[in-house]
Amino acid sequence: MHVVLAGGGTAGHIEPMLALADALTRRTAPGGGPAVQVTCLGTARGLETRLVPARGYDLRLIPPVPLPRRPTPDLLRVPARVWRAVAETRALLTGLGADVLVGFGGYVALPAYLAARRAGVPVVVHEGNPLPGLANRVGARLAARVAVSTPGTPLHAGEHVGMPLRPSISHLDRAGLRAEARAAFGLDADRPTLLVFGGSQGAASLNRAAVAAADALTAAGVQVLHARGPRNTDVTVPPRPAGAAPYVVVDYLERMDLAYAAADLALCRSGAVTVAELSAVGLPGAFVPLPIGNGEQRLNALPVVEAGGGLLVDDAELTPAWVTENLVPLLTDPAALAALAANAAAAGTPDADERLADMVLEVVSR
Known part of the structure; x- marks a missing residue:
């Protein structure tokens, strides 16, 4: 089973992503060994370039798609950037044989959600904050399941799961x-x-x-x-x-x-x-x-x-x-x-x- 995780930029996205990666790789197949292979998606500008390899996980980079917070000429370039990022991410998902995409929000998640939709890969969304960002608000509408850290988070079909944490803390x-x-x-x-x-x-x-x-x-x-x-x-x-x-x-x-x-x-x-x-x-x-x-x-x-x-x-x-x-x-x-x-x-x-x-x-x- 191949699980692709999308969550880069800040530690608030990366740490729960890596905690989930650890939980998945602890699962073993009937014959022994890991039952799940994990690949992480990120961009060249985020902390994931340091944190993900340090934890031993494969990291694939896709183009970032930052969204301007107010109308500027740069807003006109967003559709082309999204199209490019979605195309590259879809090719990655297909090449990896992804069985599911799990997104944690941020610049990486939005093109990943759209690419998974086009590639026929089911989506799971995790929202770590009580006020969801744009990427996860879009992703929740495309997702098979939506998990939230805070009860009452206003996200479509959200289920309270909590914030995934590293075992050195949670245990x-x-x-x-x-x-x-x-x-x-x-x-x-x-x-x-x-x-x-x-x-x-x-x-x-x-x-x-x-x-x-x-x-x-x-x-x-x-x-x-x-x-x-x-x-x-x-x-x-x-x-x-x-x-x-x-x-x-x-x-x-x-x-x-x-x-x-x-x-x-x-x-x-x-x-x-x-x-x-x-x-x-x-x-x-x-x-x-x-x-x-x-x-x-x-x-x-x-x-x-x-x-x-x-x-x-x-x-x-x-x-x-x-x-x-x-x-x-x-x-x-x-x-x-x-x-x-x-x-x-x-x-x-x-x-x-x-x-x-x-x-x-x-x-x-x-």
């Missing part, structure tokens, strides 16, 4: 790994721990608020693991006095599983993958949605917050005083933290990768 035993994780970051074994991160590049407003609240946090016995972002080397915290709670600043977190295991609470943005990972591992979050865009990050966090698994604060309201007044009392209340963690876990879908794999294989079997 994480936070309690069992806690001592090792805290030791790895130079943290104390038994102190309440706040994790601060703003994505791979960091977030200036989170950095400012957390650093300015460092004295209040550590004076209350709360230790901090803070990923400032590789370009934010000016974000520093003076060494804590002997015997005080540590405040550890790193540029980047290579092992998010260890960071999640070390933490009792996260102060972070609310990208779709971040929210899905925190809820899957049962780590409550104080979510600070990105203040630009279409409000999508706020919608990502709302289901977990409404389930009692986290807090939500606007970027403009995130101040050192807010951290001190809201997070310090929470982090020093074990019962309240435990309740938040249980509610966060109840809102998560750690088996989304397997559920989506089942959906894809069912479409092929039909």
Whole structure:
């Protein structure tokens, strides 16, 4: 069986695509060995050129078809670009002997959906965001099945499956790994721990608020693991006095599983993958949605917050005083933290990768 996956550009499309690829290749044929062969589609301009080969999957490149956000002369070139991309993708699907195409949105997905339709290849769509993009709105009308990460996503025939995650996260035993994780970051074994991160590049407003609240946090016995972002080397915290709670600043977190295991609470943005990972591992979050865009990050966090698994604060309201007044009392209340963690876990879908794999294989079997 040959499954073709289309999802490039950003990590929000690529990570769930690769999680599904892993779930599919774990399936074995009756005689042993993998039952599914996976090929990924991408463009030369996206992160997939690095991330997909690093995970061991075949990557085929097709022309990107970016859609202008407003009427410009470039809009006139879109039909020709779509035609070219569809023709090349259809030839790829035919040459690969594709049994099904699974799309995750973005520049790669739209021509892939149209090409699959012309080639007679069934389509499955996965939408990771609560506000679907154009590619998946079109794809959903052509698809045999449509999966969504967030309940209530306004997408035709959408079925709630969740966000596919890598097994190192979805199968994480936070309690069992806690001592090792805290030791790895130079943290104390038994102190309440706040994790601060703003994505791979960091977030200036989170950095400012957390650093300015460092004295209040550590004076209350709360230790901090803070990923400032590789370009934010000016974000520093003076060494804590002997015997005080540590405040550890790193540029980047290579092992998010260890960071999640070390933490009792996260102060972070609310990208779709971040929210899905925190809820899957049962780590409550104080979510600070990105203040630009279409409000999508706020919608990502709302289901977990409404389930009692986290807090939500606007970027403009995130101040050192807010951290001190809201997070310090929470982090020093074990019962309240435990309740938040249980509610966060109840809102998560750690088996989304397997559920989506089942959906894809069912479409092929039909």
